[in-house]
Amino acid sequence: xxxxxxxxxxxxxxxxxxxxxxxxxxxxxxxxxxxxxxxxxxxxxxxxxxxxxxxxxxxxxxxxxxxxxxxxxxxxxxxxxxxxxxxxxxxxxxxxxxxxxxxxxxxxxxxxxxxxxxxxxxxxxxxxxxxxxxxxxxxxxxxxxxxxxxxxxxxxxxxxxxxxxxxxxxxxxxxxxxxxxxxxxxxxxxxxxxxxxxxxxxxxxxxxxxxxxxxxxxxxxxxxxxxxxxxxxxxxxxxxxxxxxxxxxxxxxxxxxxxxxxxxxxxxxxxxxxxxxxxxxxxxxxxxxxxxxxxxxxxxxxxxxxxxxxxxxxxxxxxxxxxxxxxxxxxxxxxxxxxxxxxxxxxxxxxxxxxxxxxxxxxx
Ligand SMILES: Cc1cc2nc3c(=O)[nH]c(=O)nc-3n(C[C@H](O)[C@H](O)[C@H](O)COP(=O)(O)OP(=O)(O)OC[C@H]3O[C@@H](n4cnc5c(N)ncnc54)[C@H](O)[C@@H]3O)c2cc1C
Numbered sequence: 001x002x003x004x005x006x007x008x009x010x011x012x013x014x015x016x017x018x019x020x021x022x023x024x025x026x027x028x029x030x031x032x033x034x035x036x037x038x039x040x041x042x043x044x045x046x047x048x049x050x051x052x053x054x055x056x057x058x059x060x061x062x063x064x065x066x067x068x069x070x071x072x073x074x075x076x077x078x079x080x081x082x083x084x085x086x087x088x089x090x091x092x093x094x095x096x097x098x099x100x101x102x103x104x105x106x107x108x109x110x111x112x113x114x115x116x117x118x119x120x121x122x123x124x125x126x127x128x129x130x131x132x133x134x135x136x137x138x139x140x141x142x143x144x145x146x147x148x149x150x151x152x153x154x155x156x157x158x159x160x161x162x163x164x165x166x167x168x169x170x171x172x173x174x175x176x177x178x179x180x181x182x183x184x185x186x187x188x189x190x191x192x193x194x195x196x197x198x199x200x201x202x203x204x205x206x207x208x209x210x211x212x213x214x215x216x217x218x219x220x221x222x223x224x225x226x227x228x229x230x231x232x233x234x235x236x237x238x239x240x241x242x243x244x245x246x247x248x249x250x251x252x253x254x255x256x257x258x259x260x261x262x263x264x265x266x267x268x269x270x271x272x273x274x275x276x277x278x279x280x281x282x283x284x285x286x287x288x289x290x291x292x293x294x295x296x297x298x299x300x301x302x303x304x305x306x307x308x309x310x311x312x313x314x315x316x317x318x319x320x321x322x323x324x325x326x327x328x329x330x331x332x333x334x335x336x337x338x339x340x341x342x343x344x345x346x347x348x349x350x351x352x353x354x355x356x357x358x359x360x361x362x363x364x
Contacts, residue, residue, distance in 0.1 A: 001019075001024045002024070003193065003362065004169075007201055007204075008036070009036060009039060010348050012200075013035060014152055014355035016152075017159075027191075028161070039344075049063075049064065051135075054105075062353040063350050067350075069352035073151070079143065079148045084240050085138045086243060087125070087241070087242055089243070090134065090245065091130065112138075117136050119132045129242065129294060130295065164186070169181055169207060171210050171212070173213070196336070196338075204340060204343075211337070211339075227266060227310070228268050228283055228306075229256075230303040231304045233304050236257060238255050248269065248317060265303065266306070267308070268283065268287070268290075271317050279305040281305045284305070288303065312342060322342055325341040326361070338361060
């Protein structure tokens with residue numbers, strides 16, 4: 001098939017590479033001038049184990065499977081990564097109950113090696129930590145997400161696929177047996193494809209509305225939840241990822257480490273109504289308060305505003321956390337079209353697994 005993938009984020013690239021490996025003729029259309037310029041360059045770069053997600057959800061399916069595939073891919077393609085492990089910490093008895101629930105859910109999701117440890121055992125691993133107990137997840141890790149996307153792009157090109165940059169998709173219509181796609185930008189024009197994947201991240205809903213015949217009622221609402229990060233001006237004090245118990249809309253302000261050995265904190269949850277990428281320095285006050293629950297030694301003046309990312313959510317504040325949405329023909333009635341909505345965390349971890357299922361669905 002001639003396949004068009006819209007969006008050169010981590011998910012679009014993974015789908016394009018998988019489709020190319022399956023022998024399809026693949027073009028990726030990307031509105032900006034490079035890969036990973038959307039949500040994919042503004043995240044924690046954490047390889048999630050797959051603990052949190054409700055049984056039967058797409059995230060429970062794709063996170064653990066995607067994580068195993070991602071470690072294997074990074075190993076075989078020379079992508080920098082580290083299986084550094086993670087602790088989800090309880091700072092009081094109420095949180096201990098939450099951590100126990102997470103342990104049970106993680107085990108149901110097939111996450112390997114999870115272990116509940118006491119406060120002293122946690123401090124033996126991470127001496128700066130203050131907690132009454134913790135869930136140890138040895139399978140969690142970090143990845144150089146840009147290196148990963150470059151490797152996907154490389155393999156796509158090796159298999160004859162290509163990316164058209166500065167090429168926004170403007171309209172899509174089905175004229176049997178083909179999809180007719182109108183592009184703007186650098187390579188403006190109309191081309192025909194056998195199959196189309198809408199993997200446009202924050203732009204997925206807007207694009208779906210420009211697909212002729214796509215039922216408007218089937219386009220889910222897009223809810224924006226900004227996640228701000230603060231960098232730590234000092235030497236890292238933790239060697240593992242440290243997470244508090246989850247909060248409404250996110251996983252809580254956690255300690256993330258990157259492959260360059262830096263330590264940073266975030267993301268928090270800031271519900272917004274339009275895209276904006278500035279980090280309000282005043283949010284540091286809340287960060288100090290939250291981080292000191294599990295790291296009382298956080299020095300004054302050590303947090304510096306860093307970057308932020310926007311989660312393309314399908315649910316809002318106070319609502320049950322929505323799952324990923326993979327809309328294929330049964331959802332919208334159109335052949336060989338797949339729209340991906342709400343691909344927030346753990347989309348980076350899940351990318352290779354999502355790609356397998358999306359390409360499989362196009363082939364059936
Ligand atoms: C704060 C935050 C922290 C996160 N942390 C983690 C984490 O630690 N681990 C993890 O696994 N996941 C994490 N995620 C989730 C992960 O980053 C995303 O799920 C993933 O990056 C989504 O990739 P994508 O390819 O779907 O979207 P994007 O990367 O946004 O790519 C979509 C692309 O489509 C392009 N586009 C849009 N409209 C059009 C159009 N009409 N025509 C052509 N191109 C178009 C855009 O320019 C963009 O490049 C986090 C997300 C956020 C926001």
